Amino acid sequence: MSKTILVIPDTQVKPGIDFNYLNHIGRYIADKQPDVIVHLGDHWDMPSLSSFDFGKRQYEGRRYLNDIAAGNLGMDILLNEVRAMNYRRKVNAKKQYKPEMHFLLGNHEERIQRAINSDAKLEGLIGYKDLNLDAWQVHPFLEVLEIEGVAFSHYFTTGVAGRPASTANAMLNKKHQSCVAGHQQGRQVATAYKANGEPITAIIAGSAYPHEEEYLGAQGNKHWRGIVVLHEVENGSFDEMFVSLRYLEKRYAGN
16 A cells, blocks of 8 residues: 655754744644655754864854754654644544654764764763654664665765765666655755666755755755655655745745
């Protein structure tokens, strides 16, 4: 039986941002009630553990606990509408909405483990235990999750160096399977066909947040932002639908 899978690309939550986009995504989930929800990771942005920014002016003042608190609050906001809906259903003796939910740890969450690996004194003091992920089935960084013949990962590697596939075409050519990845801003879609004529599709969608990133510059921040809904998912085949954050804001802002 086919499924509907709602995919949440990187949400990149950090201190000081506007959290409304997470509420809009959560309300859309409550409205549409997909069978499965897959978050592709990088929900906790973790700027305090960024080795790229270490020593730079913008690094000053960053704190681990603030990063964790922002991400945990963001996760509550994302899920609050579903929780509120289920509370109302419980009061009215109606069936609860309980989707299958998967969270794929991204390279930004993995910054926590890298920090521990580089300083053994942090073992037990910080860790994935700090992340508000009780509602999700959690998958290690770069572990491949397969649902109805579709593979999901924060990103898919190519070559012996393990670098992320930079295009949807490259991902399709290397993996020979329908697959969905985040990590890279914007959206890309590539399609091909098996020998028996069945379609396979690769999608890269890595931006479900509205705020701009300084390192991308003026032109690099113009990419598409939103979530992806896979309809009629069965044996690696699906119909993809892209839902922009702009649409979600128009639909839910002020309501």
